[in-house]
Amino acid sequence: MRIEFTKMHGLGNDFVVLDARERPLPPMDAAFAAALAERHTGIGCDQLIVLEPSELADFRMRIFNADGSEVEACGNATRAVGLLHGRPARIETRGGLLRSGPTEAGISVEMGKPRFAWDAIPLAYAMDTHALPVAWEELVNPVAVNVGNPHVIFFVEDPYAIDMARLGPMIETDPLFPERINVNVAAVAGRDSIVLRVWERGAGLTRACGTGACATAIGAMRRGLVDRRVTVALPGGPLQIEWAEDDGIVMTGPATEAFRGSFDPADFGIII
Ligand SMILES: N[C@H](CCC[C@H](N)C(=O)O)C(=O)O
Numbered sequence: 001m002r003i004e005f006t007k008m009h010g011l012g013n014d015f016v017v018l019d020a021r022e023r024p025l026p027p028m029d030a031a032f033a034a035a036l037a038e039r040h041t042g043i044g045c046d047q048l049i050v051l052e053p054s055e056l057a058d059f060r061m062r063i064f065n066a067d068g069s070e071v072e073a074c075g076n077a078t079r080a081v082g083l084l085h086g087r088p089a090r091i092e093t094r095g096g097l098l099r100s101g102p103t104e105a106g107i108s109v110e111m112g113k114p115r116f117a118w119d120a121i122p123l124a125y126a127m128d129t130h131a132l133p134v135a136w137e138e139l140v141n142p143v144a145v146n147v148g149n150p151h152v153i154f155f156v157e158d159p160y161a162i163d164m165a166r167l168g169p170m171i172e173t174d175p176l177f178p179e180r181i182n183v184n185v186a187a188v189a190g191r192d193s194i195v196l197r198v199w200e201r202g203a204g205l206t207r208a209c210g211t212g213a214c215a216t217a218i219g220a221m222r223r224g225l226v227d228r229r230v231t232v233a234l235p236g237g238p239l240q241i242e243w244a245e246d247d248g249i250v251m252t253g254p255a256t257e258a259f260r261g262s263f264d265p266a267d268f269g270i271i272i
Pocket residue numbers: 013046047063065071072073074075076077149150182200201202203206208209210211212
């Protein structure tokens with residue numbers, strides 16, 4: 001049996017997309033996802049995305065990180081599946097109901113409302129999420145926000161001077177974060193401009209992180225550092241983030257279909 005896939009990316013954050021909306025796929029589990037994410041297979045991805053029928057929306061999007069963990073949200077993939085759908089879409093995710101639609105500036109996604117309560121991040125104990133009284137070496141007093149998935153944001157002089165390969169996993173897996181955390185280091189470059197790098201929970205350093213851009217923009221807005229509409233410059237390129245008057249977050253940016261193919265699950269040691 002061969003399974004068809006579409007390889008896509010959002011500013012270099014890449015995905016293998018399996019479409020099970022018309023026909024069922026073998027049961028998706030962490031092992032399947034982690035096997036497919038391996039780069040040496042010639043496919044490889046930061047996240048595996050599975051589209052399934054939904055009772056609540058046009059379709060359901062399941063998100064598996066490269067380590068196999070299934071998570072609530074993925075901003076760049078939401079734009080990618082919006083591109084694949086080819087028209088405005090309501091998308092059911094573990095993090096809530098999202099809307100995506102093509103615009104002249106790329107694919108726009110309504111990412112829902114941010115949550116700031118310590119137990120909504122979640123943190124292991126009560127803290128002021130506006131400025132956590134914690135530090136990991138030179139990374140101090142971050143903001144924490146949940147934008148469907150959990151993020152911690154450190155504002156620094158130069159994000160590219162931070163040793164993310166060492167500090168990223170240390171913070172991602174700290175017991176303060178019972179569901180682990182996505183780690184963002186950002187510099188404010190103007191009232192409408194942020195520079196950002198992200199160590200992603202379950203995927204490591206990626207070229208771009210849509211939910212990281214949303215979380216960082218909201219964190220900076222909460223601190224009064226930027227206006228309610230900003231451009232976030234990630235290593236793979238820019239995203240536009242707006243915190244709308246109704247408290248919803250709107251992210252706009254590109255999505256790209258790279259190629260289509262098929263694979264035999266047995267080639268990945270997946271016995272069906
Ligand atoms: N690593 C994230 C999921 C993917 C987020 C990122 N790829 C995006 O575009 O938002 C998490 O475990 O919550």
